Amino acid sequence: MSGDDVGTGDGSDAGGADTDASTAPPEWEAVFWDIGGVILDLESVQGAHAAFVEGLVDQHGLELSVEEAVDVWRTAVGDYFRERDGTEFRSAREGYAKGVEALVGEELPRETWEPDFEETVNASIEPIPGAPETIEALAERDLHVGVISDVDDEAGKEMLERFGVREQFDSITTSEEVGRTKPDPVIFETALEKAGVAPERSLMIGDRYDHDVRGADEVGMHGVAFGAEDGPAVSYRIESPEEVLEIVDGT
Template sequence: MSADPRSGDPDAPEEWEAVFWDVGGVVLDLESVRAAHTAFVADLLERRDVDATIEEAIAAWRSAVGDHFRERDGTAFRAARDGYHKGIEAVVGEPIPRAEWKPPFREAVRSSIEPVPGAVETVERLAARDLHVGVVSDVDDEEGRWMLEQFGVREAFDSITTSEEVGRTKPDPAMFETALEKAGVAPERSLMIGDRYEHDVEGAAEAGLHGVAFGAEDGPAVSYRIESPLEILEIVDGERDE
């Protein structure tokens, strides 16, 4: 399949049946997530009177959260909320009950996160068409749905498939197979938009879907490369040179 967005996908169907979205980096702007975490850690330092600079605290947070995911067994699911719990303990020096840290964490996220420009409009416009619009994401189930609600697009999605639900993370084929089964669509008539080549694009291609790279690395599994989510509308409408 071609990685050149102007050459199109030689295997593209006459009509698409489904468009699946990753969340982080595709719908949710990741820089805004990092800003949310920084704001939360800064507030944590102040509330718990921790003797550390914000730079030191953020480094401890990122190391602990990163280790949490790096210790994952293959594609087995690991909840982000458990990673955050470990990150908080690394910053403060002791565990804090989840009921205590979750409300301020949620508020920091709510006030900081932003959608990727064009993503909300594209999802809404796709939802008005006769095709399935779904999510295939490694996010925690509750948190992923909550973030989509913050952007007002939760109800625009016909299905949401998360790693917590499936028990695996992308590129495990179970993620894509579950999403396709929910949608009742053929993989060869489906698009998957992602910002990571191996997980989103190649994983989708191996399951028979057409991978759309949005910031993802190049590679043979890329059927389309886009610079804005709005370009998905051109693909669905067959306006790319095929």
């Protein structure tokens, strides 16, 4: 984490992890993580979905190339999410059902495709390198370690379990639980209430500026951009999960 990579929260450079003592909290109380793109490698998810779609093409004798089928799938799933009202929660699993229906031309019973979907995803998804180890290291510190994610509740917890870090988290807050997605303040406020911590002493690690970083900033938290776009809400920018430890430890 170079000096040019760390922001002060007003869009300017802070000169390394040592932010101005007059603006930085003297002690952090909580670190919250997004899942997708921060703990979960999204490329591995895309690969899993492509493998599942390829299986559907074979099983149903579809006259589509795998690339064409994946495009149909992604369009249907994307349309499902784009139709939601603002930050209204919509289940990803329902979106996947829409993708299956668009591909095969009819609604299929869940039991005919969900087991294959789950098996393919579980066999393919991978964590972001360094994320599990960093989560474990944070759990050893006197901090609340939490999740704030737009995933379906059960699916998110299963991912964390698969990566061996679920027990390291003190709280898990999902958009399914609260009925709203980021950047709605209710999801951040719910997580803060569970943790019993002050927002100004809390870090939120996210890969999307508007949803994760700015959403956190608007409730008084400090946004940590991991692949997210730049902007005035970025308090810190990291290139690897391990650099969160430098922020927490003030090194």
